[in-house]
Amino acid sequence: MRKYGYVRISTKEQNPQRQLKALQEQDVLCEDIYLDQMSGKDFLRPQYQKLLRKLKKGDLLIIKSIDRLGRDYGEILEQWRRITKEIGADIQVLDMPLLNTNTIHRDLTGIFISDLALQILAYVAETERAFIRQRQAEGIAAAKAKGVRFGCQKMEVPVDFKKYFDLWRSGQISTRKAAESLHMSHSTFYRRCREYMEEIG
Numbered sequence: 001m002r003k004y005g006y007v008r009i010s011t012k013e014q015n016p017q018r019q020l021k022a023l024q025e026q027d028v029l030c031e032d033i034y035l036d037q038m039s040g041k042d043f044l045r046p047q048y049q050k051l052l053r054k055l056k057k058g059d060l061l062i063i064k065s066i067d068r069l070g071r072d073y074g075e076i077l078e079q080w081r082r083i084t085k086e087i088g089a090d091i092q093v094l095d096m097p098l099l100n101t102n103t104i105h106r107d108l109t110g111i112f113i114s115d116l117a118l119q120i121l122a123y124v125a126e127t128e129r130a131f132i133r134q135r136q137a138e139g140i141a142a143a144k145a146k147g148v149r150f151g152c153q154k155m156e157v158p159v160d161f162k163k164y165f166d167l168w169r170s171g172q173i174s175t176r177k178a179a180e181s182l183h184m185s186h187s188t189f190y191r192r193c194r195e196y197m198e199e200i201g
Helices: 017-024 046-054 073-087 108-145 161-169 175-181 186-200
Strands: 003-009 033-037 060-063 090-093
Touching: 003 017, 003 046, 017 033, 033 046, 046 073, 073 090, 073 108, 161 175, 161 186, 175 186
Parallel strands: 003 033, 003 060, 060 090
Antiparallel strands: none
16 A cells, blocks of 8 residues: 545645645655645646556545545545545545545445545535525625626716817827826727717717
């Protein structure tokens, strides 16, 4: 049996040291720890894929917590099946020992409890995500009902816009001068001119 560790952080600002320390305390060699600095939304991560190619039957994969493996629990279930059933390796989750497949009770009951715990965890996570989406949709609907507008709000056109538009169009003033007079940026003035010309045909 060979021990492997997997570490994932989502951003450069996150520090992997806590995960690395936990794995080293389990006697995982540094060269057998694979680290991805990527989102957990999918499993198309270079180090994770490299790890899968290394894992052999009877090996042990250690992770600090289940969410380090990924965020999508449907995909986690598939990867769990791939590692434990297809490859034949064990998984140890340090923060949730109930999920471990490398316990001394590797009979049908132990395997059933591990699989059941993972299924329940996946269900709870998916249900919570559904509740969050529902609350967001309800919040947006309530805000719209109150007249709240979403997205970028168009800036109001200055009162003297038409005056400077006519001066610019007749060649009496440059776009930059007109923009300065209206306290607008050059690009904003030019964009408003194009919009105004479309409106008047």
